[in-house]
Amino acid sequence: MARTLEQSFQVRFHYAVEFTSHLFDTSNAVFATTVGQQRSACKVLVVMDDGLVAHHPELPLAVTEYCQVHRLNLVAPVMILPGGEAVKQDPVNVTLVQDAINMYGIDRHSFVVVVGGGALIDLVGYAAATAHRGVRLIRVPTTVLSQNDSAVGVKNSVNAYGKKNWLGTFAPPFAVLNDLHLIETLENRDWLGGLSEAVKVALLKDEEFFAFLEAHADALRTRNLQSMEHAIYRCAQLHLDHIATSGDAFEQGSSRPLDFGHWAAHKLEALTGYTLRHGEAVAMGIALDSTYAHLQGWLPENDWQRILTLFERLGLAAFHPLMLQSLDDASDPHSLLHGLQEFREHLGGQLTIMLLDSIGRGREVHEMDLDLVARSVQILATRSPYSSSGPNPSAQSPEEPAWTTTAIPAP
Amino acid sequence: MARTLEQSFQVRFHYAVEFTSHLFDTSNAVFATTVGQQRSACKVLVVMDDGLVAHHPELPLAVTEYCQVHRLNLVAPVMILPGGEAVKQDPVNVTLVQDAINMYGIDRHSFVVVVGGGALIDLVGYAAATAHRGVRLIRVPTTVLSQNDSAVGVKNSVNAYGKKNWLGTFAPPFAVLNDLHLIETLENRDWLGGLSEAVKVALLKDEEFFAFLEAHADALRTRNLQSMEHAIYRCAQLHLDHIATSGDAFEQGSSRPLDFGHWAAHKLEALTGYTLRHGEAVAMGIALDSTYAHLQGWLPENDWQRILTLFERLGLAAFHPLMLQSLDDASDPHSLLHGLQEFREHLGGQLTIMLLDSIGRGREVHEMDLDLVARSVQILATRSPYSSSGPNPSAQSPEEPAWTTTAIPAP
Numbered sequence: 001m002a003r004t005l006e007q008s009f010q011v012r013f014h015y016a017v018e019f020t021s022h023l024f025d026t027s028n029a030v031f032a033t034t035v036g037q038q039r040s041a042c043k044v045l046v047v048m049d050d051g052l053v054a055h056h057p058e059l060p061l062a063v064t065e066y067c068q069v070h071r072l073n074l075v076a077p078v079m080i081l082p083g084g085e086a087v088k089q090d091p092v093n094v095t096l097v098q099d100a101i102n103m104y105g106i107d108r109h110s111f112v113v114v115v116g117g118g119a120l121i122d123l124v125g126y127a128a129a130t131a132h133r134g135v136r137l138i139r140v141p142t143t144v145l146s147q148n149d150s151a152v153g154v155k156n157s158v159n160a161y162g163k164k165n166w167l168g169t170f171a172p173p174f175a176v177l178n179d180l181h182l183i184e185t186l187e188n189r190d191w192l193g194g195l196s197e198a199v200k201v202a203l204l205k206d207e208e209f210f211a212f213l214e215a216h217a218d219a220l221r222t223r224n225l226q227s228m229e230h231a232i233y234r235c236a237q238l239h240l241d242h243i244a245t246s247g248d249a250f251e252q253g254s255s256r257p258l259d260f261g262h263w264a265a266h267k268l269e270a271l272t273g274y275t276l277r278h279g280e281a282v283a284m285g286i287a288l289d290s291t292y293a294h295l296q297g298w299l300p301e302n303d304w305q306r307i308l309t310l311f312e313r314l315g316l317a318a319f320h321p322l323m324l325q326s327l328d329d330a331s332d333p334h335s336l337l338h339g340l341q342e343f344r345e346h347l348g349g350q351l352t353i354m355l356l357d358s359i360g361r362g363r364e365v366h367e368m369d370l371d372l373v374a375r376s377v378q379i380l381a382t383r384s385p386y387s388s389s390g391p392n393p394s395a396q397s398p399e400e401p402a403w404t405t406t407a408i409p410a411p
Numbered sequence: 412m413a414r415t416l417e418q419s420f421q422v423r424f425h426y427a428v429e430f431t432s433h434l435f436d437t438s439n440a441v442f443a444t445t446v447g448q449q450r451s452a453c454k455v456l457v458v459m460d461d462g463l464v465a466h467h468p469e470l471p472l473a474v475t476e477y478c479q480v481h482r483l484n485l486v487a488p489v490m491i492l493p494g495g496e497a498v499k500q501d502p503v504n505v506t507l508v509q510d511a512i513n514m515y516g517i518d519r520h521s522f523v524v525v526v527g528g529g530a531l532i533d534l535v536g537y538a539a540a541t542a543h544r545g546v547r548l549i550r551v552p553t554t555v556l557s558q559n560d561s562a563v564g565v566k567n568s569v570n571a572y573g574k575k576n577w578l579g580t581f582a583p584p585f586a587v588l589n590d591l592h593l594i595e596t597l598e599n600r601d602w603l604g605g606l607s608e609a610v611k612v613a614l615l616k617d618e619e620f621f622a623f624l625e626a627h628a629d630a631l632r633t634r635n636l637q638s639m640e641h642a643i644y645r646c647a648q649l650h651l652d653h654i655a656t657s658g659d660a661f662e663q664g665s666s667r668p669l670d671f672g673h674w675a676a677h678k679l680e681a682l683t684g685y686t687l688r689h690g691e692a693v694a695m696g697i698a699l700d701s702t703y704a705h706l707q708g709w710l711p712e713n714d715w716q717r718i719l720t721l722f723e724r725l726g727l728a729a730f731h732p733l734m735l736q737s738l739d740d741a742s743d744p745h746s747l748l749h750g751l752q753e754f755r756e757h758l759g760g761q762l763t764i765m766l767l768d769s770i771g772r773g774r775e776v777h778e779m780d781l782d783l784v785a786r787s788v789q790i791l792a793t794r795s796p797y798s799s800s801g802p803n804p805s806a807q808s809p810e811e812p813a814w815t816t817t818a819i820p821a822p
Contacts, residue, residue, distance in 0.1 A: 005428040005648055007563075007583075009655040010421045017416040102572045108759030109665065130541065132757055133566065133579040133662070152418075155544065161513045168544040169580050172418075237416055244420040251544070254520065346543055348518030 013172040013249075017152050017236055019229075023140060023179040024062045032070035034138060034175045035111060043075045045106050047097060047124050049083035049116020052142050055185040059115070075104040081124075083117045085274040088158045088165075097127035106135050111174065113138045117190070118146035118278070122165070125156030129171035136174040142182040144194025144228065145279045148235035149201075152176050154249055163342070164266050170250040178236070180229055191223060192315050193279025198235040199310060200260050200286055205238050207360030214306070217313035254349030255364060261285030263353060264323075267339025271322045283311050284380075287318035291376040293355040293363070303359045308383070319380040327374045336377070337370055424583040424660075428563050428647055430640075434551060434590040435473045443481035445549060445586045446522060454486045456517050458508060458535050460494035460527020463553050466596040470526070486515040492535075494528045496685040499569045499576075508538035517546050522585065524549045528601070529557035529689070533576070536567030540582035547585040553593040555605025555639065556690045559646035560612075563587050565660055574753070575677050581661040589647070591640055602634060603726050604690025609646040610721060611671050611697055616649050618771030625717070628724040665760030666775060672696030674764060675734075678750025682733045694722050695791075698729035702787040703779070704766040714770045719794065730791040738785045747788070748781055 020030045035042055046063055053059060060078035067074035079100055087093050097112070106112060112135055114124035121139050128137040141151035157168030183191065195213070202210035212230070213220070219227040242258055243249050256262075265285035269276055276284075290307045293299035311318050326335035344351040350366050357363045431441045446453055457474055464470060471489035478485035490511055498504050508523070517523060523546055525535035532550050539548040552562035568579030594602065606624070613621035623641070624631070630638040653669055654660050667673075676696035680687055698719060705715035722729050737746035755762040761777055768774045 003430040003644065005430075005563075005644075005651055006425070007428065007651045007655060008423070008425045009660050010423045011661050012419070012421045014417070014419045017418065019414040019416075098571070098578075102574075102577070105756055107756045108662070110759060130578050130580060132577065132759070133568065133581055135759070152416075157544065160509070163513075166513070166543065167509075167541050169541060169582075170544055171580075233414065233416075240416055240418045244418060249420050250422050251519070345516055345518045348520030348543070348546070 015173055015175050017176040017178065017240065019178045019180065019233060021179060021181040023177055024059065024066045026066055026069045030177060031066065032072060034177065035072055043073050043104060043106055043110035044113060045075055045100055045104055046078045046113045046115065048078050048080050049120045049142065050080050051083035052116050053080055076100065081120060083120045085119050088119050088123050091158065093123055094127045094158060097124055098131050101131045101135060108132050108135050111136045111138055113140060115140040115142060117143040118150040121146055121151050122157045125171065126158050126168055129156055129169045134171055139173045139176045141178060143186060143190050144183055144232060145197060147178045147183065148194060148232040149197040149239055152236045152239055154243060164269060184225065189277060193277045195220060195231065195314050196279045196283040196286065196316055198231045200282060201235050201238045203356060203359055204260055204362045209234050210359050214310055217310060221313065221315050254347055255352045256347060257354055257362065260354040260362065261289050263339050263343035264288050264336060267336055267342065268320055268322065276320065280316065283316035284318055284320055287311060287380055288376050289355055291379055292373055295372050295376060298363060299356045300358060306359065318383065323377045324381060327377060330370050337373060340368055426584055426586050428587040428589065428651065430589045430591065430644060432590060432592040434588055435470065435477045437477055437480045441588060442477065443483060445588065446483055454484050454515060454517055454521035455524060456486055456511055456515055457489045457524045457526065459489050459491050460531045460553065461491050462494035463527050464491055487511065492531060494531045496530050499530050499534050502569065504534055505538045505569060508535055509542050512542045512546060519543050519546050522547045522549055524551060526551040526553060528554040529561040532557055532562050533568045536582065537569050537579055540567055540580045545582055550584045550587045552589060554597060554601050555594055555643060556608060558589045559605060559643040560608040560650055563647045563650055565654060575681060595636065600688060603632065604688045606631060606642065606725050607690045607694040607697065607727055609642045611693060612646050612649045614767060614770055615671055615773045616771065620645050621770050625721055628721060632724065632726050665758055666763045667758060668765055668773065671765040671773065672700050674750050674754035675699050675747060678747055678753065679731055679733065687731065691727065694727035695729055695731055698722060698791055699787050700766055702790055703784055706783050706787060709774060710767045711769060717770065729794065734788045735792060738788060741781050748784060751779055
């Protein structure tokens with residue numbers, strides 16, 4: 001006897017990404033409307049980023065007051081957890097969130113609301129997605145990077161085995177609420193860092209958007225809110241369009257067409273012990289892979305220069321000294337080049353790297369010439385502020401560069 | 412500024428459920444074909460149920476030999492973990508599987524293969540679904556219950572906070588391979604227990620299948636393999652059809668139309684400290700809710716009697732003494748009635764219970780009359796083997812009934 005039953009079905013997902021300001025001002029109806037009509041019957045648990053609370057100490061109480069005024073069933077005082085990549089490093093943070101989900105009887109029709117940066121959103125999303133096989137998650141991203149990229153997508157994760165996002169699921173949110181007021185108090189590193197994902201998606205999908213970023217580079221660097229609002233909106237829109245039209249929202253294939261510059265970025269984050277932030281690392285990864293694409297003869301000289309110039313004008317460094325480490329040995333886990341293998345392992349299947357043919361048009365390749373990657377790093381090194389031929393140091397972020405801190409692990 | 416981006420997309424899933432025999436006999440190509448054409452490039456990690464190994468001590472080495480002959484890249488000796496609900500109670504078992512996934516570099520295009528009963532399949536599935544946001548899982552269910560029900564579906568889970576399946580995800584398998592030879596060595600409790608899901612799906616969907624089960628009840632109870640093969644195949648087919656056509660494969664709504672009898676079953680499993688097996692508990696839950704549906708005037712007397720008679724002839728008990736505990740107090744966690752609240756909490760939203768209008772036709776209700784549930788229990792109690800009016804004890808499973816063991820926690 002040998003018989004086969006073939007199973008085939010589709011699952012439809014829908015969610016809205018709302019752009020608003022002063023979300024928890026009692027006069028703003030967006031949050032209450034999102035929770036829905038039968039709001040008093042639905043439980044709400046709110047988790048907030050301590051980095052946000054440091055800048056907005058009034059926010060936890062504002063949430064409580066908002067829920068009272070709008071008759072939302074807030075089951076507990078706002079729960080405050082650390083923000084930043086560190087929160088994803090310790091599994092106890094997942095347990096803390098799930099303890100609360102269990103204790104307050106949050107079910108699949110209740111709401112977990114996470115307010116903060118991309119790392120905390122990833123972690124709370126993972127806790128929510130695995131509790132009861134998924135309770136409803138409302139994301140309130142409060143950084144540029146999370147508003148324009150990570151929080152509008154379908155992934156959640158924590159780190160494990162020293163590897164970024166090793167644990168996670170694909171689980172779309174119930175809704176995403178972008179509060180543009182909250183990004184005003186961001187540290188400059190986080191304001192600027194988030195722009196690298198906008199540069200990335202413009203490079204892959206939309207030359208006109210790239211031209212916008214060029215035209216508004218000074219305004220963006222000097223924290224013009226209106227320019228930033230447009231950059232976030234368009235970046236989020238391109239990201240959402242990609243997920244909806246890629247035909248592979250849950251990444252069952254080998255390709256991750258939005259991960260331009262990310263093999264090097266993920267590795268650099270790990271090499272610096274996560275003192276380099278994701279957006280900063282992505283800028284370096286894009287600069288590197290653009291240089292590589294140019295050296296291969298694909299990306300024209302002029303396009304390549306426009307990319308590097310834009311990063312300089314945005315105050316995003318294109319180079320980090322640890323990129324030079326063990327460049328002759330891709331098998332050394334301390335080498336940037338080892339990131340290629342780690343990137344392939346995370347996705348599985350054939351190595352697939354997104355590069356560029358021109359601004360606005362990507363190109364997928366299945367192998368990388370390691371010598372040419374090393375030459376690309378060298379070229380970026382000679383342009384860096386540590387080199388006499390580098391750009392004007394005044395174009396750098398006003399903050400101390402991350403690599404001068406003492407937190408970098410020894411190679 | 413208030414703008415909204417609406418996101419909407421679908422994800423397509425496909426997998427095959429193969430019915431075969433002697434899967435790891437080197438002459439059987441099914442497993443190698445499932446791993447695929449580029450088989451030597453794909454890593455394979457196999458996890459096996461210790462209960463299965465006890466009956467088939469040759470199996471771990473047979474897997475190794477099979478992989479050698481078919482040039483499959485088996486990365487490690489077969490990993491053996493405990494079977495049964497106990498494995499889902501201890502989170503260290505998830506960690507053990509994920510440690511191996513990490514250590515052997517299993518990626519999203521590699522395979523984790525789980526060979527065993529439904530509980531181990533649930534656990535390994537959860538570990539695989541959350542590693543790298545999901546590595547490929549091949550399920551080789553070896554019990555009646557897992558071959559006809561749990562392993563052909565889209566769920567995985569472990570227990571937490573003392574609650575069954577509290578942690579889990581929706582993640583379809585890469586493939587399901589049902590080896591009919593392996594069920595021949597099942598303990599009688601597991602052989603018979605799996606039939607309750609077949610009775611359930613027949614009652615909800617297919618009167619003709621119910622008639623088949625009636626006609627073959629004696630053959631099924633006396634372990635006729637051919638009758639069991641058909642029962643498993645048809646039950647799996649009805650289950651798969653339901654998932655594919657329900658429009659809610661990932662249970663985003665409030666309804667779980669296949670969970671007939673399950674609110675009481677889940678609670679009874681917990682009340683007995685999981686000494687009662689899932690299939691045994693489901694038979695009791697179905698008997699209870701069928702009786703309730705009859706007392707409500709929905710299910711005709713004759714249909715109700717056919718159901719109880721079929722369970723008797725299959726050797727599946729319809730009653731457990733713990734069902735009588737605290738029947739007057741639904742708020743007591745030791746009462747069966749508390750299971751209604753737990754069932755609603757797990758799904759969220761409105762309480763939705765599937766009952767019966769007739770054999771082959773379900774009816775959903777949103778409230779249960781607790782006095783009538785209590786009366787239904789009393790009626791089953793008077794029919795039980797502990798009552799003088801009960802069925803012929805020879806119709807019971809030859810094994811010791813679960814509730815005579817000492818493992819039952821005190822109320």
